Amino acid sequence: MQxxxxxxxxxxxxxxxxxxxxESSKNEVLKAAAQALVKKSSFILEENKKDIAxxxxxxxxxxxxxxxxxxxxRIRGMAQGLMQVADLPDPVGEVMxxxxxxxxxxxxxxxxxxxxxxxxxESRPNVTADAFGLCFKSxxxxxxxxxxxxxCSNMAITKVIRESLKDGGITADAIQLIESTDRAVVQEFVxxxxxxxxxxxxxxxxxxxxxVENSIIPVIETGTxxxxxxxxxYADLEKAMAIIINAKxxxxxVCNACESLVIHEAVKExxxxxxxxxxxxxxxxxxxxxxIQKVIDCIPATEEDxxxxxxxxxxxxxxxxxxxxxxxxxxxxSTRHSEAIVTEKKENAEKFLNEVDAxxxxxxxxxxxxxxxxxxxxxxxxxxxQKLHARGPMGLKELTSYKYAVRGDGQVRP
Amino acid sequence: MQxxxxxxxxxxxxxxxxxxxxESSKNEVLKAAAQALVKKSSFILEENKKDIAxxxxxxxxxxxxxxxxxxxxRIRGMAQGLMQVADLPDPVGEVMxxxxxxxxxxxxxxxxxxxxxxxxxESRPNVTADAFGLCFKSxxxxxxxxxxxxxCSNMAITKVIRESLKDGGITADAIQLIESTDRAVVQEFVxxxxxxxxxxxxxxxxxxxxxVENSIIPVIETGTxxxxxxxxxYADLEKAMAIIINAKxxxxxVCNACESLVIHEAVKExxxxxxxxxxxxxxxxxxxxxxIQKVIDCIPATEEDxxxxxxxxxxxxxxxxxxxxxxxxxxxxSTRHSEAIVTEKKENAEKFLNEVDAxxxxxxxxxxxxxxxxxxxxxxxxxxxQKLHARGPMGLKELTSYKYAVRGDGQVRP
Numbered sequence: 001m002q003x004x005x006x007x008x009x010x011x012x013x014x015x016x017x018x019x020x021x022x023e024s025s026k027n028e029v030l031k032a033a034a035q036a037l038v039k040k041s042s043f044i045l046e047e048n049k050k051d052i053a054x055x056x057x058x059x060x061x062x063x064x065x066x067x068x069x070x071x072x073x074r075i076r077g078m079a080q081g082l083m084q085v086a087d088l089p090d091p092v093g094e095v096m097x098x099x100x101x102x103x104x105x106x107x108x109x110x111x112x113x114x115x116x117x118x119x120x121x122e123s124r125p126n127v128t129a130d131a132f133g134l135c136f137k138s139x140x141x142x143x144x145x146x147x148x149x150x151x152c153s154n155m156a157i158t159k160v161i162r163e164s165l166k167d168g169g170i171t172a173d174a175i176q177l178i179e180s181t182d183r184a185v186v187q188e189f190v191x192x193x194x195x196x197x198x199x200x201x202x203x204x205x206x207x208x209x210x211x212v213e214n215s216i217i218p219v220i221e222t223g224t225x226x227x228x229x230x231x232x233x234y235a236d237l238e239k240a241m242a243i244i245i246n247a248k249x250x251x252x253x254v255c256n257a258c259e260s261l262v263i264h265e266a267v268k269e270x271x272x273x274x275x276x277x278x279x280x281x282x283x284x285x286x287x288x289x290x291x292i293q294k295v296i297d298c299i300p301a302t303e304e305d306x307x308x309x310x311x312x313x314x315x316x317x318x319x320x321x322x323x324x325x326x327x328x329x330x331x332x333x334s335t336r337h338s339e340a341i342v343t344e345k346k347e348n349a350e351k352f353l354n355e356v357d358a359x360x361x362x363x364x365x366x367x368x369x370x371x372x373x374x375x376x377x378x379x380x381x382x383x384x385x386q387k388l389h390a391r392g393p394m395g396l397k398e399l400t401s402y403k404y405a406v407r408g409d410g411q412v413r414p
Numbered sequence: 415m416q417x418x419x420x421x422x423x424x425x426x427x428x429x430x431x432x433x434x435x436x437e438s439s440k441n442e443v444l445k446a447a448a449q450a451l452v453k454k455s456s457f458i459l460e461e462n463k464k465d466i467a468x469x470x471x472x473x474x475x476x477x478x479x480x481x482x483x484x485x486x487x488r489i490r491g492m493a494q495g496l497m498q499v500a501d502l503p504d505p506v507g508e509v510m511x512x513x514x515x516x517x518x519x520x521x522x523x524x525x526x527x528x529x530x531x532x533x534x535x536e537s538r539p540n541v542t543a544d545a546f547g548l549c550f551k552s553x554x555x556x557x558x559x560x561x562x563x564x565x566c567s568n569m570a571i572t573k574v575i576r577e578s579l580k581d582g583g584i585t586a587d588a589i590q591l592i593e594s595t596d597r598a599v600v601q602e603f604v605x606x607x608x609x610x611x612x613x614x615x616x617x618x619x620x621x622x623x624x625x626v627e628n629s630i631i632p633v634i635e636t637g638t639x640x641x642x643x644x645x646x647x648y649a650d651l652e653k654a655m656a657i658i659i660n661a662k663x664x665x666x667x668v669c670n671a672c673e674s675l676v677i678h679e680a681v682k683e684x685x686x687x688x689x690x691x692x693x694x695x696x697x698x699x700x701x702x703x704x705x706i707q708k709v710i711d712c713i714p715a716t717e718e719d720x721x722x723x724x725x726x727x728x729x730x731x732x733x734x735x736x737x738x739x740x741x742x743x744x745x746x747x748s749t750r751h752s753e754a755i756v757t758e759k760k761e762n763a764e765k766f767l768n769e770v771d772a773x774x775x776x777x778x779x780x781x782x783x784x785x786x787x788x789x790x791x792x793x794x795x796x797x798x799x800q801k802l803h804a805r806g807p808m809g810l811k812e813l814t815s816y817k818y819a820v821r822g823d824g825q826v827r828p
Contacts, residue, residue: 246826365822387815401801408779410653412660
């Protein structure tokens with residue numbers, strides 16, 4: 001059986017090797033790993049079938065079975081992901097700042113890898129390759145704990161990548177997988193502080209909460225999004241329609257989908273009938289407050305609705321008499337992920353940008369743009385909803401730390 | 415009795431007011447608070463006497479009584495601290511990056527306050543004013559939990575600052591103090607995640623460990639320093655002498671003091687006799703490995719010694735046959751605070767800078783320079799020894815987060 005502390009020690013040793021690697025050698029390794037995934041796809045698919053069979057036996061929901069299933073195309077997708085990461089610029093080694101002190105000390109603030117990153121995730125096996133790619137390119141060793149439903153697939157993907165690392169003369173311990181499906185192993189993992197510098201949980205709110213509450217390792221919280229669109233009294237209602245429909249329906253199961261509409265009383269009569277009709281074409285259920293109910297047919301919204309991340313064809317609606325009330329409603333219920341205002345009034349736009357407390361705040365655009373690719377950062381490890389270290393889409397830079405390199409000539413402190 | 419959740423709600427409300435304040439109004443408030451501390455110093459000293467009396471009754475160590483004691487001079491020192499913070503540039507609002515996307519979205523990465531910061535500290539009452547100053551200038555509301563030994567002093571300082579805020583028309587809840595001296599209150603505080611964005615423990619290793627292990631709020635670890643000086647085979651031994659003496663003896667109780675000397679075998683015979691003599695003049699006890707014992711009289715060092723932060727007139731010494739062994743020894747025992755090499759060989763200097771994993775890595779300079787003022791950052795809230803968010807001296811910038819403000823013209827995601 002794997003000992004977690006041994007995995008920790010292996011990763012710690014690997015990190016010193018990884019932090020010394022040049023950008024070009026890291027890119028070669030990523031490309032080789034991508035090729036290996038495609039070359040060994042029949043092995044990976046065989047192993048994946050075991051997970052699928054177990055899932056079907058257990059009566060797993062067809063949607064979850066689909067998330068679990070690998071195909072040639074999906075494996076090519078993983079390989080392409082690694083190739084894309086190879087194409088991203090390496091953040092490590094960047095000189096972020098130089099300071100020369102009156103005593104002659106030369107201080108250089110230098111970007112360095114974080115060290116060892118732990119990723120705890122649920123069923124999608126592609127995360128295994130994606131997380132490795134981003135951690136590796138940023139010079140970090142990664143320890144993965146995937147969902148037990150996908151354990152055979154994750155073991156297969158990890159095995160293929162580890163072999164390709166070995167073939168390239170690189171430490172295979174750049175990627176390690178916790179193979180145990182015992183739930184207690186997660187509780188042990190989140191206490192592996194001596195070896196792990198950062199934990200990133202990826203998955204549902206329950207998983208994230210459990211990691212945050214039990215971990216003694218620093219955690220970055222990702223991905224819970226109760227996102228609002230606020231239609232201001234000065235909104236262009238055509239833009240509002242397009243933005244709401246897009247943010248609600250373009251993909252419902254994602255963290256940057258709109259879950260709640262906040263609407264100024266002055267525009268509700270003009271917008272709501274048309275909007276309700278359009279939303280119903282997408283089978284979206286509306287839950288509105290009393291004032292909304294006067295204008296359109298809908299289910300009454302409860303207090304609970306305003307705090308819900310539905311991830312479903314449901315939207316809550318709330319009317320407000322002013323932008324101030326809209327902002328305070330949003331600041332109360334938001335998960336600080338992505339929030340949007342639709343307005344043509346510059347003053348209101350700036351007020352919203354300044355006063356709404358979220359990672360990404362939009363004026364006249366869909367919340368669906370909160371995404372590493374859409375921001376031009378390339379692939380992302382997640383979207384942070386906390387304020388420490390990184391906020392919003394987390395790319396390679398956000399997987400780094402820094403150190404101060406100080407050069408002197410014998411200086412001592414007087 | 416104060417309800418912690420009420421303090422949390424007050425701070426949350428205050429943060430929205432603080433984040434909107436201009437730099438000049440914040441500076442006025444800081445200056446007024448500084449004046450108020452001096453003006454009300456007799457009140458503060460009266461209250462401080464109660465803490466001193468209680469401490470003496472309990473037979474508290476004279477060193478701790480001294481840390482606890484306020485004087486007119488120390489109160490003036492606190493006031494000057496606030497004036498200095500007023501003079502530092504305000505980091506809030508800085509545009510850190512702008513990105514224009516092909517679809518016309520304009521993304522602005524903007525520096526914002528973190529929100530609500532909790533500080534848990536031990537006996538020194540001056541931290542009350544210092545922490546307020548830094549948090550306030552960076553636009554954050556602060557909730558303080560000081561040591562119970564200093565509770566009357568902390569309450570008095572907080573009261574004076576709150577009154578001066580009120581006089582200036584600013585929310586007094588920019589600073590709140592947890593007045594309870596019940597130990598259980600800290601356990602409750604570290605779970606106040608709904609309202610507190612960041613916790614910074616300041617104090618001994620025990621306090622920090624307890625906060626890290628129990629908090630569900632993100633924590634920044636500060637201040638544990640097992641710092642090494644490595645004297646390389648290519649060292650200038652005069653520089654080495656000066657740096658070791660300075661790093662060990664200039665102030666022994668601080669986190670950036672040197673606790674351990676690592677020395678290349680090739681130079682030990684030339685350096686150690688002279689060094690031992692000089693250290694003994696400062697009453698420094700030497701604990702050395704066998705190879706050290708052959709050259710100078712000393713106490714045998716145990717494995718435990720290499721992991722100790724003595725904060726005392728003691729130094730451990732370890733010989734190594736190569737720079738690689740020096741680096742691996744340091745990476746094994748270091749608390750990742752401050753590490754130094756003394757060498758004239760550029761290649762070894764660069765190797766050490768690259769491969770030693772610590773917040774601040776020095777070539778030919780004393781570890782004692784790890785300090786906000788010495789780095790030119792001004793006052794600091796602490797020295798981070800973790801890799802997330804901030805590393806090394808934490809000034810005003812490190813008390814901020816960022817948000818993405820995105821301006822569009824109706825963009826939706828295809």
